[in-house]
Amino acid sequence: MSTRTKRPITASRLAVGAILAMWVAVNAFSTDQTPVIDSEPRLSDLGQYIESSLLEWDLPGLAVAVVLNDKVIFAQGFGVKELGKDDPVDAKTLFQIGSTTKAFAAATLGALVDDGLLQWDDPVVTHLPWFALKDPSVTRNVTIRDLLAHRSGMPAHAFPALTLLNAREVAERAHMLDNQTPLREAFRYSNQAYGIAGLIVEEVTGRDWGDWLKERLLSPLHMSNSEGSPYSIWEDSYVAPAFLGTAPSGQVGIEDAPGMNVAMPHGVDRDGVRRVLAWQSYDNLQAAGSMASNVMDMANWLIMQVNAGDFEGVQVLNATTVQEMHAPQISSQSTFLFTDEGRPVSYGMGWTRETFKGKTYLSHGGGIFGFPAYAALLPEIKAGIVVLANGSTWTPYYPHQEITARVFSRLLDLEDEDWKSRTMTQTQAILEQVDQIFAAQDAARVKDTEPTLPLSEYLGTYTSDVSGPFNIFMDGDRMRLQFEGVGAFSGELEHWHHDDFRLFFDGGDGQAYGSSLVTFTVDTQETIQQLELGAFGVYRPANQ
Incomplete structure (x- = not known):
C-alpha cells in the first residue's frame, strides 16, 4: 500500500503549455461586491451557486463575468485575493490568464491580416527568415495558420519554463527539436509555436508584442486594466x-503591489497545504500565455468575439477575421467535460471548437500555476463567460466548466442538471487514477538501495544543446539543483532508489512534481554519462 499522502482536489497538476500579468491604480478599481448586472433573471441565483462552488473546490478566490449580446449581465468576485488576508476579490481584481492569451495572440495577427500586412497562409520564413525547424521542408512550408492551429508538429517541450532565455533564443532552438507529428496531419499543442507567432507580430510591426496588443486590441476594447506581462504590474x-522559477525576493504577497488590485496564486506544498506563489513570467513565449486581466476587461473581449468583431459600434476586427479564428482548422481532443458526445471536436486559432446542447461551443483554458483561467463562447446565442481563479486543482478547469455549464444551460432555457455532482464524480475518478499511478511508482521502488557512487560524484554542472546549464550541489545536508540565473528553475533532490532521485520543485506548484524522478546513467567505469531530468530532457556532464 502506498504511503504517499492522498492528493486533495487542491493539488495542482503539471500544465506546461501553459502560462502572465497586469495592474492599475487603486482609484480605478471598485471594491463593491455588488454584481454588475444588466438584469438577467435567469441568473438570479448565480452568485449563490458560485459561492457554494468556491467552498466545494477549496478555492481562495474566484471571479466570473457573463455576457449576452452586447451587454455584461453578470460580473462579480468571490473569496479573497490571498489566504490569511481579508482583501476580497472583486470584478476588477487582476489574475494571470495563461493560455487564454492564445486567442489574443491569434487576434493580434488577425489585426495584421485586416491591415493587409500579412496573410494567414504566409510561410513563417517570409517574416522570420532566420526561423528553422529540424526538417528543412517543414521550415519552408509551415505557415502562420499552422502555428496558431497547433498543426505545425512542433513539440510541447518545456525547456523555456526552466531557463532565463529570451524569446528569440527560445525560437532559435526550434531546429534542435524533433517534430512530433508531420505538418498538418495532427493536432499537437505547442507553446513554442505561439511564441514564434508573437515574434512575427514584432517583426512586422516593429513593436513589442505587448505594445501592439494594447494598441490594436486592448485600447479599443477599453481593457485598460489588462497587460501583456507581469512585469508591467510588479517590480522585477x-x-x-x-515559468517554473522563483521570485528573487522570496515570498511575495498583495502588499508588494501597492495600489494594485491583484490576486495571488495559490498552489499546494509537499504536505498538501495551500501556499502562496509568485506571479510567473512567460515572457520568453509571450504570445502563448503572458497576459493578465480581470473579468470586467475580459467581458469586453467576449462581447467583441460574439458580435463578429464589433464592440460598441467600433469594428475592432473584421467579421471575416473573427470567423476564421473560430473556424475548424484541425481535428483535436475535447477539453470540455460536458461536450456533446459523438460530435466533432476541432481547434481553430486560439479556440477549441466543440458543441454543447447542440450549439457551437468555443473555449480555451489557461494554466499558470495557481491561476486556472477559462473563457467560453456560445456564438449562436451571442453568449460568453470568463472564470478566473487563484487556486490550483488537479482538474484545473473543472470548477470553471461546472459554472459555465450552469450558466449556458440557463441562457439556453434548459432544465437544470446536477453539474456539480457530475464534475465531482469525474474529479474523484481522476484522483483515484493519480493515486494508482503513485502507488505503482511506490511499489516499484527498491528500498534500502544506495546510489552507485558517493553523492559527491553526482555534483557538478550539467547541460544540453537545448537547455541549461544547471548545477547540482550540496546545501548543508540537502542535495540541490539550480539552473543558471537568479530565479531560474531550482529544486531539492532526495534519493529514491539506485541512481534515481526524486525532485521537488521550489517554484511552480511543487506537489505536482512530487513524482518527477531524476535518473543518472552510470557506466561500468563508474562515470556519469547523462542525467534524465524527468520530462525536461536529457543532460550530460558539462566536462564531457
Whole structure:
C-alpha cells in the first residue's frame, strides 16, 4: 500500500503549455461586491451557486463575468485575493490568464491580416527568415495558420519554463527539436509555436508584442486594466522570471503591489497545504500565455468575439477575421467535460471548437500555476463567460466548466442538471487514477538501495544543446539543483532508489512534481554519462 499522502482536489497538476500579468491604480478599481448586472433573471441565483462552488473546490478566490449580446449581465468576485488576508476579490481584481492569451495572440495577427500586412497562409520564413525547424521542408512550408492551429508538429517541450532565455533564443532552438507529428496531419499543442507567432507580430510591426496588443486590441476594447506581462504590474524582484522559477525576493504577497488590485496564486506544498506563489513570467513565449486581466476587461473581449468583431459600434476586427479564428482548422481532443458526445471536436486559432446542447461551443483554458483561467463562447446565442481563479486543482478547469455549464444551460432555457455532482464524480475518478499511478511508482521502488557512487560524484554542472546549464550541489545536508540565473528553475533532490532521485520543485506548484524522478546513467567505469531530468530532457556532464 502506498504511503504517499492522498492528493486533495487542491493539488495542482503539471500544465506546461501553459502560462502572465497586469495592474492599475487603486482609484480605478471598485471594491463593491455588488454584481454588475444588466438584469438577467435567469441568473438570479448565480452568485449563490458560485459561492457554494468556491467552498466545494477549496478555492481562495474566484471571479466570473457573463455576457449576452452586447451587454455584461453578470460580473462579480468571490473569496479573497490571498489566504490569511481579508482583501476580497472583486470584478476588477487582476489574475494571470495563461493560455487564454492564445486567442489574443491569434487576434493580434488577425489585426495584421485586416491591415493587409500579412496573410494567414504566409510561410513563417517570409517574416522570420532566420526561423528553422529540424526538417528543412517543414521550415519552408509551415505557415502562420499552422502555428496558431497547433498543426505545425512542433513539440510541447518545456525547456523555456526552466531557463532565463529570451524569446528569440527560445525560437532559435526550434531546429534542435524533433517534430512530433508531420505538418498538418495532427493536432499537437505547442507553446513554442505561439511564441514564434508573437515574434512575427514584432517583426512586422516593429513593436513589442505587448505594445501592439494594447494598441490594436486592448485600447479599443477599453481593457485598460489588462497587460501583456507581469512585469508591467510588479517590480522585477517579485516575479518568477521563469515559468517554473522563483521570485528573487522570496515570498511575495498583495502588499508588494501597492495600489494594485491583484490576486495571488495559490498552489499546494509537499504536505498538501495551500501556499502562496509568485506571479510567473512567460515572457520568453509571450504570445502563448503572458497576459493578465480581470473579468470586467475580459467581458469586453467576449462581447467583441460574439458580435463578429464589433464592440460598441467600433469594428475592432473584421467579421471575416473573427470567423476564421473560430473556424475548424484541425481535428483535436475535447477539453470540455460536458461536450456533446459523438460530435466533432476541432481547434481553430486560439479556440477549441466543440458543441454543447447542440450549439457551437468555443473555449480555451489557461494554466499558470495557481491561476486556472477559462473563457467560453456560445456564438449562436451571442453568449460568453470568463472564470478566473487563484487556486490550483488537479482538474484545473473543472470548477470553471461546472459554472459555465450552469450558466449556458440557463441562457439556453434548459432544465437544470446536477453539474456539480457530475464534475465531482469525474474529479474523484481522476484522483483515484493519480493515486494508482503513485502507488505503482511506490511499489516499484527498491528500498534500502544506495546510489552507485558517493553523492559527491553526482555534483557538478550539467547541460544540453537545448537547455541549461544547471548545477547540482550540496546545501548543508540537502542535495540541490539550480539552473543558471537568479530565479531560474531550482529544486531539492532526495534519493529514491539506485541512481534515481526524486525532485521537488521550489517554484511552480511543487506537489505536482512530487513524482518527477531524476535518473543518472552510470557506466561500468563508474562515470556519469547523462542525467534524465524527468520530462525536461536529457543532460550530460558539462566536462564531457
